[in-house]
Amino acid sequence: MTSVDRPVMQKKDYKTDQDVRWCPGCGDYSILNAVQNAFAKMGKQLHETVIISGIGCSSRFPYYMETFGFHTIHGRAPAIATGVKISNPALDVWVVTGDGDAMSIGGNHFIHAMRRNIGLKILLFNNRIYGLTKGQFSPTSEQGKVTKSSPLGSVDYPFSPIALTLGAGGTFVARGVDVFGAHLEEIVIKANAHSGTAVVEIYQNCNIFNDGAFKGFSEKEVRDARILYLEHQKPLLWGPNKDQGIAFDAQFRPYIVTGADLGKAYVWDETAETPAPAMALATMSETEFPVPVGVFRRREKPTFEAGVQAQVTAAKSKKKESLRDLLYAGEIWDVK
Amino acid sequence: MHTSNTSTTGHEKGLQDLDQVVIRFAGDSGDGMQLTGDQFTRTTALMGNDIATFPDFPAEIRAPAGTLPGVSAFQLRFSSFDIHTPGDAPDVLVAMNPAALKVHLKELKKDGILLLNTASFSALDLKKAKYDKDPRTDGTLLGYRLIEVDLEARTQEALVNSALDNRDRERCKNMYALGILYWMFHREMAPTEKSIAQKFGKKPDLVDANLTAMKAGYAYAETVEIFQTAYRVLPAPMKPGTYRNIMGNQSLCLGLVAAAQKSGLQLFLGSYPITPASDILHQLSTYKHLGVITFQAEDEIAAVAAAIGASYSGCLGLTSTSGPGICLKSEAIGLAVMAELPLIVLNVQRAGPSTGMPTKTQQADLLQVMYGRNGESPVCVISASTPADAFEVGYEAVRIATKYMVPVVVLSDGFIANGSEPWLLPDPETLPPITVSFAPAGKPGEKFMPYARNPETLARPWARPGTKGLVHRIGGLEKQDVTGNICYDADNHQHMIETRAKKVANIANDLPPTATIGDRTGDLLVLGWGSPRGAITAATQRLTQQGHKVSCAFLRHLNPLPNDLLALMRGFKKVVLPELNSGQLAMMLRAKYLIDVQSFSQVNGQPFKTDDIEAFLKTVLAGMKKEVRQ
Structure with missing residues (x-):
């Protein structure tokens, strides 16, 4: 769309005059890059876009985007963004958060955003560690993780953000990886096209406190062998020659198929009504199975903000009341 | 009850004029005491009396029937002159069961009227109320003007032709009691007929039974010999204008909506239900036709956070809460301070700490809202002092928040929220403009x-x-x-x-100059904020009538305080500050002005009694005389 009002946008238009202050080598740089590319492709106008974040390394994101930005408090970004979106549904509202911000201190707001299906686009940077507080385990860290706060290994089991989102009723659930720039751009564009809550989990390397957390499947040499790209209406195949597949048994337990059985590979349907296949992929072992990326679920459903505004609009057309009528209501009496 | 003259006109039995009456209805939580009190209040307001009310009910929705924790009460005071409080001790106590009698009898004035429902005085009923002996026979009730009525039997008789089942018929006994009181106090039944018809409009049998019971009670009182006299309280001389009886939470909502209309802003309330603030959420959710958006959030934090988001996007964000809820919102309020966004935080205070006593009143969140955030985090704090005053306070909150781009905390409390009084309705045209x-x-x-x-x-x-x-x-x-x-x-x-x-x-x-009741200099200045206003005013007036040089002044604005406050305090030999906390504003004033403000503290979950404030002030005055002599 090109006009005087909606000029063509370029990546550089989204850059601010602020120096980016993430550690050199941080995965956040590639995410910023992918998001700016995606925004340019979508022609996002600066003044129509609001980016809201909580606390953590990821939450510095708004300072580096030449849009409206609000760097709020720990865990509460979805709640603040909800107020923004209900008040003005025309705004394009993005939430940038991390695994600590969204899954731990802000877990409640996160799941309730899913429940309501409010039109927020949530980018969840998951580095499986607390970076800004200098390296404690996070709610997505693997069990047994040795950190400053867990010298003998963490006892906690981790959340799968994808499974949590699916369980909370998420209508758009996807995963990208910081170093898969083009793929991430694509996912950001798909998330943008979704009317309700869209969650994109982004595996992000923290090269200071959790370096290499994802290298077992994200590095160039192993990528083809370890990554399962979810493609709508295509079978779940992976490997350099696409010669391995995922099928499900009657209990929706995944198993690997090869050779003659490859035809049994499950044909992916991101719009499926049942969340069972997506849940199975989200919870399967990262060591026994490939790591799925792409869209796990995409289902349209009326949004919260539309419902709220519709009630207001209907009430306004049904009942007109002046301020005087409002005050001078009920049982009133005159004193002379 | 002070008798001013007697008259017998217009009533078959004797009719005596009184200048004021305090009635307390007390019964089980399920006995409909709040509804009964509310009906008496509406009728009395329409008849032109000044009124003040005080509902006092347990937090439990239905505690076990007949037990002491289950007792719910509604006190109202009406008069032929300007009053400021719902009164201290009742002149009339309506006790629907032994538990209500046990809880409230000690407050009834000597020689007061006790209307006692004798229907439930079995051994078990007495045991539940923790009576060892029947109070009707052991001398407990001596000295009161006792009227014993088996309300259940009388109501059943009256409703013999009703389509309702036995249980529903019995539940009309509160209306029978109301009918008795309507006769005793010379009230018209028409407003209640109208109101009940509206309330239960879809259930004609219920309307019929309630009104039949009320009329039967009225007729009973008129007929039986125990009532020698009915009483009349003439209308109070009130400022000319149009009035409406209003509760604090209601008028606070109306003030906010009026300000939104005047300023052209859209209101957005983010809220999580909590006693006694929930009615704000309920009421504002009915104003969608006025463009008000309400959002029932997943928790207290999300409620204030969404309100901040709304303000950020150009609506006026509000959040309403009480007790523990205000603690949960602290961090987000700090964000609004930092982001310099307008935000209105409505804190209907209740007795704390922690969960405390949710339905009881207190003013102990002042220091919390003043200082309860990390860092130097100043917000504006204003307070409502009466149910009607809450309208102006809501309006003022919007003015300040938008003019200065600051969070404004509005302190109300349970006593104001659920209490009611006649409200002289403002002319919407003359409300001050708010330009945004x-x-x-x-x-x-x-x-x-x-x-x-x-x-x-x-x-x-x-x-x-x-x-x-x-x-x-x-x-x-x-x-x-x-x-x-x-x-x-x-x-x-x-x-x-x-x-x-x-x-x-x-x-x-x-801010305008701080108004005083009484001279601007003298012996004693009684300062107040919030709901003690009525009791302080009444106590000060009594002392003035007794010849003391006592004045009082009330602070709506607590942060910032009025610029003239120091000079005002210096005009008096002594400053006393009654508040329903352990001396929080007194501490602030002492710290800021180095003036020896004397605190009068009460933290029992109940509003001040005028008598108690008067007694305290007298002690202070007596002490001052001694000092002079020494």
Whole structure:
């Protein structure tokens, strides 16, 4: 769309005059890059876009985007963004958060955003560690993780953000990886096209406190062998020659198929009504199975903000009341 | 009950004029005491009396029937003169069961009227009420004017032809009692007929039974010999105008909506249900036709956070809460301080700490809202002092929040929220205008400065997302003045802390001189804030009539305090401050002004009694005389 009002946008238009202050080598740089590319492709106008974040390394994101930005408090970004979106549904509202911000201190707001299906686009940077507080385990860290706060290994089991989102009723659930720039751009564009809550989990390397957390499947040499790209209406195949597949048994337990059985590979349907296949992929072992990326679920459903505004609009057309009528209501009496 | 004259006109039995009456209805939570009190109140308001009410009920929805914790009460005082409180001790107690009698008899005035329902005085009923002996036979009730009525039997008789089942018929006994009182106090039944018909309109059998029971009670009182006299309280001389009986939560909502209409802002309430603030959420959710958006959030934090988001996007964000809820909102309020956004926090205080006593009143959150945030985090704090006053306070909150771009905390309390009084309705045309301007679209090539300030108010511009040329970033990190960029510079931080404080302090420049009741100099100044206003006014008036040089003044604005407060306090030999906490405002005043403000504290979950304040002030006055002599 090109006009005087909606000029063509370029990546550089989204850059601010602020120096980016993430550690050199941080995965956040590639995410910023992918998001700016995606925004340019979508022609996002600066003044129509609001980016809201909580606390953590990821939450510095708004300072580096030449849009409206609000760097709020720990865990509460979805709640603040909800107020923004209900008040003005025309705004394009993005939430940038991390695994600590969204899954731990802000877990409640996160799941309730899913429940309501409010039109927020949530980018969840998951580095499986607390970076800004200098390296404690996070709610997505693997069990047994040795950190400053867990010298003998963490006892906690981790959340799968994808499974949590699916369980909370998420209508758009996807995963990208910081170093898969083009793929991430694509996912950001798909998330943008979704009317309700869209969650994109982004595996992000923290090269200071959790370096290499994802290298077992994200590095160039192993990528083809370890990554399962979810493609709508295509079978779940992976490997350099696409010669391995995922099928499900009657209990929706995944198993690997090869050779003659490859035809049994499950044909992916991101719009499926049942969340069972997506849940199975989200919870399967990262060591026994490939790591799925792409869209796990995409289902349209009326949004919260539309419902709220519709009630207001209907009430306004049904009942007109002046301020005087409002005050001078009920049982009133005159004193002379 | 003070008798002013007697008259027998217009009534078959004797009719005696009184200048005021205090009635307390007490019964089980399920006995409909709040409804009965409410009906008496509406009728009495329409008949032109001044009124003040005090509902006092347990937090439990239905405690076990007949037990002491299950007792619910409604006190109302009506008069032929201007009154300020729902009264101390009742003249009339309606006790629907032994438990209600046990809880409330000790407060009934000597020689007071006791209307006692004798239907439930079995051994088990007495045991539940923790009576060892039947109080009717052991002398407990001596000295009161006892009227015993088996309300259940009488009601069943009256409803013999009703279509309702036995249980539902029995539940009309409160209306039978109301009928008796209507006769005793010469009230008209028409307003209740209308109101009940509206309330239960879809159930004609229920309307019929309730009204039949009420009329039967009225007829019973008129007929039986135990009532020698009926009483009449003539209308109070009130300022001319149109009145409506109003509860504090209601008028607070109306004040906010009126201000939104006047300023052209859309209201957004983010709230999580909590006693006694929930009615604000309920009421505002019925104003969608006025453009009000209500959002029932997942928790207290989300409620205030969403309100901040709404203010950020150009609506006026409100959040309502009480007790523990205000603690949960602290961090987010700090963000609004830092982001310099308008935000209104309605705190209907209740007895704490922790869960405390949810339905009981207290004013103990003042220091919490003043200082209960990390860092130097000044907000404006204002307080409502009566149910009708809450309208003006709501209106004032909007004015300040939008003019200065600051969070405003409105302190109310359970006593104001659920109490009621006649409200002289304002003319909507004469409400002061509230002008709100948003930052205009920016010019190409010009960088928007989110913290460029209005030189007079120090307010920053309100820049709505969606406006061209205004993109900017704000947040909870310290920022450079004018540009809003993140800034850790020492001088800038000092400057910003001082600026945020100055901005709140500037609000005092708008305030009118502090009004006093009584002279502006004298022996004793009684200061007050919030709901003790009525009791303080009444106590001060009594002392003035007794010849003491006592004045009182009330503070709506607690932060900033009025500029003339110090001079006012210096005009008196002594300053006393009654408050329903352990002396919080007294501490603030002592710290700020180095004046020996004497605290009179009460923290029992109940409003002040006029008698108690009067007694305390007398002790202070007596002490002052002694000092002079020494």
